[in-house]
Amino acid sequence: xxxxxxxxxxxxxxxxxxxxxxxxxxxxxxxxxxxxxxxxxxxxxxxxxxxxxxxxxxxxxxxxxxxxxxxxxxxxxxxxxxxxxxxxxxxxxxxxxxxxxxxxxxxxxxxxxxxxxxxxxxxxxxxxxxxxxxxxxxxxxxxxxxxxxxxxxxxxxxxxxxxxxxxxxxxxxxxxxxxxxxxxxxxxxxxxxxxxxxxxxxxxxxxxxxxxxxxxxxxxxxxxxxxxxxxxxxxxxxxxxxxxxxxxxxxxxxxxxxxxxxxxxxxxxxxxxxxxxxxxxxxxxxxxxxxxxxxxxxxxxxxxxxxxxxxxxxxxxxxxxxxxxxxxxxxxxxxxxxxxxxxxxxxxxxxxxxxxxxxxxxxxxxxxxxxxxxxxxxxxxxxxxxxxxxxxxxxxxxxxxxxxxxxxxxxxxxxxxxxxxxxxxxxxxxxxxxxxxxxxxxxxxxxxxxxxxxxxxxxxxxxxxxxxxxxxxxxxxxxxxxxxxxxxxxxxxxxxxxxxxxxxxxx
Amino acid sequence: xxxxxxxxxxxxxxxxxxxxxxxxxxxxxxxxxxxxxxxxxxxxxxxxxxxxxxxxxxxxxxxxxxxxxxxxxxxxxxxxxxxxxxxxxxxxxxxxxxxxxxxxxxxxxxxxxxxxxxxxxxxxxxxxxxxxxxxxxxxxxxxxxxxxxxxxxxxxxxxxxxxxxxxxxxxxxxxxxxxxxxxxxxxxxxxxxxxxxxxxxxxxxxxxxxxxxxxxxxxxxxxxxxxxxxxxxxxxxxxxxxxxxxxxxxxxxxxxxxxxxxxxxxxxxxxxxxxxxxxxxxxxxxxxxxxxxxxxxxxxxxxxxxxxxxxxxxxxxxxxxxxxxxxxxx
Numbered sequence: 093x094x095x096x097x098x099x100x101x102x103x104x105x106x107x108x109x110x111x112x113x114x115x116x117x118x119x120x121x122x123x124x125x126x127x128x129x130x131x132x133x134x135x136x137x138x139x140x141x142x143x144x145x146x147x148x149x150x151x152x153x154x155x156x157x158x159x160x161x162x163x164x165x166x167x168x169x170x171x172x173x174x175x176x177x178x179x180x181x182x183x184x185x186x187x188x189x190x191x192x193x194x195x196x197x198x199x200x201x202x203x204x205x206x207x208x209x210x211x212x213x214x215x216x217x218x219x220x221x222x223x224x225x226x227x228x229x230x231x232x233x234x235x236x237x238x239x240x241x242x243x244x245x246x247x248x249x250x251x252x253x254x255x256x257x258x259x260x261x262x263x264x265x266x267x268x269x270x271x272x273x274x275x276x277x278x279x280x281x282x283x284x285x286x287x288x289x290x291x292x293x294x295x296x297x298x299x300x301x302x303x304x305x306x307x308x309x310x311x312x313x314x315x316x317x318x319x320x321x322x323x324x325x326x327x328x329x330x331x332x333x334x335x336x337x338x339x340x341x342x343x344x345x346x347x348x349x350x351x352x353x354x355x356x357x358x359x360x361x362x363x364x365x366x367x368x369x370x371x372x373x374x375x376x377x378x379x380x381x382x383x384x385x386x387x388x389x390x391x392x393x394x395x396x397x398x399x400x401x402x403x404x405x406x407x408x409x410x411x412x413x414x415x416x417x418x419x420x421x422x423x424x425x426x427x428x429x430x431x432x433x434x435x436x437x438x439x440x441x442x443x444x445x446x447x448x449x450x451x452x453x454x455x456x457x458x459x460x461x462x463x464x465x466x467x468x469x470x471x472x473x474x475x476x477x478x479x480x481x482x483x484x485x486x487x488x489x490x491x492x493x494x495x496x497x498x499x500x501x502x503x504x505x506x507x508x509x510x511x512x513x514x515x516x517x518x519x520x521x522x523x524x525x526x527x528x529x530x531x532x533x534x535x536x537x538x539x540x541x542x543x544x545x546x547x548x549x550x551x552x553x554x555x556x557x558x559x560x561x562x563x564x565x566x567x568x569x570x571x572x573x574x575x576x577x578x579x580x581x582x583x584x585x586x587x588x589x590x591x592x593x594x595x596x597x598x599x
Numbered sequence: 600x601x602x603x604x605x606x607x608x609x610x611x612x613x614x615x616x617x618x619x620x621x622x623x624x625x626x627x628x629x630x631x632x633x634x635x636x637x638x639x640x641x642x643x644x645x646x647x648x649x650x651x652x653x654x655x656x657x658x659x660x661x662x663x664x665x666x667x668x669x670x671x672x673x674x675x676x677x678x679x680x681x682x683x684x685x686x687x688x689x690x691x692x693x694x695x696x697x698x699x700x701x702x703x704x705x706x707x708x709x710x711x712x713x714x715x716x717x718x719x720x721x722x723x724x725x726x727x728x729x730x731x732x733x734x735x736x737x738x739x740x741x742x743x744x745x746x747x748x749x750x751x752x753x754x755x756x757x758x759x760x761x762x763x764x765x766x767x768x769x770x771x772x773x774x775x776x777x778x779x780x781x782x783x784x785x786x787x788x789x790x791x792x793x794x795x796x797x798x799x800x801x802x803x804x805x806x807x808x809x810x811x812x813x814x815x816x817x818x819x820x821x822x823x824x825x826x827x828x829x830x831x832x833x834x835x836x837x838x839x840x841x842x843x844x845x846x847x848x849x850x851x852x853x854x855x856x857x858x859x860x861x862x863x864x865x866x867x868x869x870x871x872x873x874x875x876x877x878x879x880x881x882x883x884x885x886x887x888x889x890x891x892x893x894x895x896x897x898x899x900x901x902x903x904x905x906x907x908x909x910x911x912x913x914x915x916x917x918x919x920x921x922x923x924x925x926x927x928x929x
Contacts, residue, residue, distance in 0.1 A: 399817070422816060422819045423819040423820075426819045439811075439813065440811075440817060442814055443810035443811045443815070444811065445806075445878050454814070454818035455819045457803055457820070461800045465798045465799060466800060466803065
């Protein structure tokens with residue numbers, strides 16, 4: 093039997109950086125291969141070569157044992173290779189059907205687009221994936237998970253034989269993940285070869301037949317999913333054993349630092365923000381509080397309300413160290429000792445075109461001003477201190493933030509907020525898209541900050557993480573608090589059932 | 600491998616300094632080709648000073664435009680503000696017999712207020728700057744025509760009523776008979792704003808807002824105020840250019856300053872400032888203005904048809920922005 097796909101001796105350099113070196117990959121039809129590795133391991137580069145986004149590479153690609161030259165995305169598509177991107181690449185204003193037939197519109201004899209025929213055909217493909225969606229609906233009205241399904245349907249309709257899924261579950265709910273897995277299994281049973289990229293270890297063992305691990309652009313190995321376990325894979329990924337991912341340390345819990353009472357967020361119709369309903373909780377000094385919930389449950393919205401992002405839509409009382417405070421803008425929040433590290437570092441956290449140092453100074457520009465001039469001396473002292481404390485790997489504080497890896501970018505964001513000497517730290521998905529080594533450093537940092545008496549609230553989609561680092565965990569579902577768990581009492585099952593409480597009740 | 604890296608570095612360096620290289624190349628070309636009857640018409644002090652004077656008006660506007668473009672916005676109204684202010688200062692002096700200081704102050708306030716209006720509509724009514732300033736460009740022209748009745752107002756200087764204060768004439772003079780006053784004003788303003796952009800809090804805020812407005816907002820920066828101030832400064836600088844302009848041509852009128860917004864944007868773009876915002880420098884804008892002015896100057900010296908010049912300048916803008924945008928493909 094011939095191999096569906098074989099990549100042999102693949103190498104690629106970007107300038108001085110060797111991104112891939114002599115990497116191989118094999119994929120059979122009907123198989124799910126998980127491609128694992130830390131950020132920067134070369135997974136994306138390898139996949140970009142496969143789908144024609146990168147020209148000029150070393151090595152040879154074979155499809156059905158025949159050598160092929162993938163020069164551009166069109167060739168890749170004609171070879172039956174389709175990639176579902178991390179950030180979906182579709183026109184949000186256009187309908188499902190229009191997106192599925194973009195670039196190959198069905199036309200009637202007048203040369204006009206035959207919307208009806210397109211929608212009928214689209215419907216057929218959607219129902220194949222058990223999707224009950226009206227193809228006429230504009231894409232923007234769908235949830236992220238549904239949009240992703242539409243992209244998969246499009247790929248299948250293009251007769252894709254090799255389907256690449258790049259972190260497909262990073263932005264979708266548990267239910268949608270399960271649906272996605274059903275679709276993946278079904279496609280595999282029909283002979284499609286699937287390459288699945290993810291950081292989530294639990295998923296890999298649920299869906300993958302084999303796992304291939306890359307590290308620093310090198311091929312490390314391929315193992316059968318049934319003959320390995322999580323720790324083994326992690327040690328392959330990082331090149332060392334990680335015994336304890338969550339080094340939680342006992343820290344004396346102090347007085348109450350934050351009390352939130354009856355917080356409401358009234359979002360207007362059609363807003364992308366989830367309305368919040370009667371949120372009340374407290375946070376103590378040195379305490380790490382987890383905020384669990386599905387994507388879209390309103391977790392980020394809680395942070396945004398505390399931080400004065402929606403002043404006109406927010407109601408409720410906020411007390412900091414017992415004093416009632418009014419927060420009408422992020423400026424007010426910062427001045428009251430709050431800090432907010434957003435989930436989307438590149439989109440909402442950093443000014444990528446500016447230096448590490450300038451990014452760190454942003455909340456305190458006034459403090460660092462002497463007369464009319466920026467007091468670069470005082471700034472640099474803080475920059476250097478944070479560079480060292482955060483162990484940011486960069487040539488210097490003048491390095492542009494956009495050139496850093498995800499982990500280092502997150503450290504810059506954290507360094508920025510620590511300069512403000514916060515009382516309360518809000519961390520939204522602090523380890524998302526960060527490699528395993530940097531994750532451990534961030535967990536350690538959270539411990540250290542708690543030990544200094546800072547109250548910390550962490551939002552995370554990864555339940556093991558939130559269980560591992562929190563003293564108390566709140567679960568949120570559809571904008572309401574649905575449960576509270578103490579450390580030691582929380583299990584993944586309990587959190588998940590609390591986080592899906594309302595959905596099941598309303599279903 | 601090693602050699603490849605060097606080649607890459609050379610390419611990157613050339614890309615980084617391409618506007619400076621272009622400036623030098625054009626200067627050399629001008630020095631070579633502009634020889635008439637054995638005399639170099641380009642390399643004379645008089646010509647270089649003329650060049651500086653010629654770029655000073657659009658250069659001053661380009662200073663404000665640099666801030667606006669760094670914010671990811673654009674201000675198309677500046678040319679019309681030049682028209683409005685040139686009309687205004689001529690009318691105030693010739694018709695209303697105002698003295699030098701009140702005239703200048705009123706004109707500055709006019710420009711600043713106009714910019715503030717733009718900024719207000721952009722930030723508080725949340726309309727794109729392109730649309731707002733496209734509309735306000737017409738408003739300023741219309742106001743100028745209403746003010747002057749559509750005609751230009753010639754300036755003549757003297758102390759008698761109905762004449763402009765002689766102090767205003769300074770704007771058309773040359774220091775020591777050599778260095779044009781507008782060029783000095785331009786370079787002083789440029790230095791001030793270079794300082795503002797690179798050394799002050801406001802400069803940091805502009806780069807932060809232009810680079811990532813959400814991140815700036817979440818870091819406690821008042822994004823709206825930063826934009827408002829930038830638009831105000833843009834209007835203010837346009838009003839300075841407007842006064843210089845009317846002094847230079849001894850006349851103020853509603854049709855003055857036509858297409859100046861284009862020349863200012865061109866200087867900013869040629870100087871390497873990204874139209875998407877967040878990236879660029881005042882020094883780049885100086886280089887951009889000089890490149891543009893030098894080509895203008897050389898084409899003029901060679902006696903090129905002015906319509907051909909217009910076509911050439913249009914293509915130059917496209918070419919330069921294209922060169923800035925070219926990236927290593929992989």
